[in-house]
Amino acid sequence: MFHDEGLGAYLVKYIEENYEEHPKLTIVEGGTLGFTLMTYYQEYDKIIVVGTGSKEGPVGTISSENAEQVMANEDATRKTANEVEITMMIEICSFHEEMGEVQLITMVPEDIIEVKNAMTAEALVQMPKLVDATLEELKNSGIELRANAKNVSFEEVIDFYANPTMANFA
Numbered sequence: 147m148f149h150d151e152g153l154g155a156y157l158v159k160y161i162e163e164n165y166e167e168h169p170k171l172t173i174v175e176g177g178t179l180g181f182t183l184m185t186y187y188q189e190y191d192k193i194i195v196v197g198t199g200s201k202e203g204p205v206g207t208i209s210s211e212n213a214e215q216v217m218a219n220e221d222a223t224r225k226t227a228n229e230v231e232i233t234m235m236i237e238i239c240s241f242h243e244e245m246g247e248v249q250l251i252t253m254v255p256e257d258i259i260e261v262k263n264a265m266t267a268e269a270l271v272q273m274p275k276l277v278d279a280t281l282e283e284l285k286n287s288g289i290e291l292r293a294n295a296k297n298v299s300f301e302e303v304i305d306f307y308a309n310p311t312m313a314n315f316a
Contacts (some may be wrong), residue, residue: 199252206272263308
């Protein structure tokens with residue numbers, strides 16, 4: 147992973163660990179799925195994509211845009227590999243006229259260049275804001291997640307990715 151570029155993957159794992167499953171929610175870490183993501187765009191009524199963004203602003207700035215807004219600002223959106231892939235999926239699926247509602251929630255990172263299973267301290271302290279924005283979008287979509295009694299920290303989630311064990315895949 148490219149340092150803070152992994153914040154979407156970390157967020158997904160954090161939500162999986164800290165919240166109860168919901169019958170109307172499928173959580174997918176799609177960072178490496180490429181065109182396989184098209185299936186989700188076409189088969190689900192709503193898709194919420196969370197990841198790094200290249201919007202102007204200090205580290206931790208949260209942005210939330212629907213598909214139309216993303217495409218209207220296409221030049222400003224296609225600055226990272228993640229953003230290029232998302233906009234391509236929106237374009238391709240819109241040609242087929244079979245696409246769920248898409249909401250893109252992004253956070254401005256500190257470093258997406260260095261290859262490292264970690265997050266910068268500046269981005270890490272902002273992750274609760276990204277969790278809140280994601281939970282709020284889910285709530286606006288009729289899905290309220292209940293927190294588990296046990297809390298797993300972002301540091302533990304990052305360690306899970308940095309130091310995988312066979313037990314993680316059992």
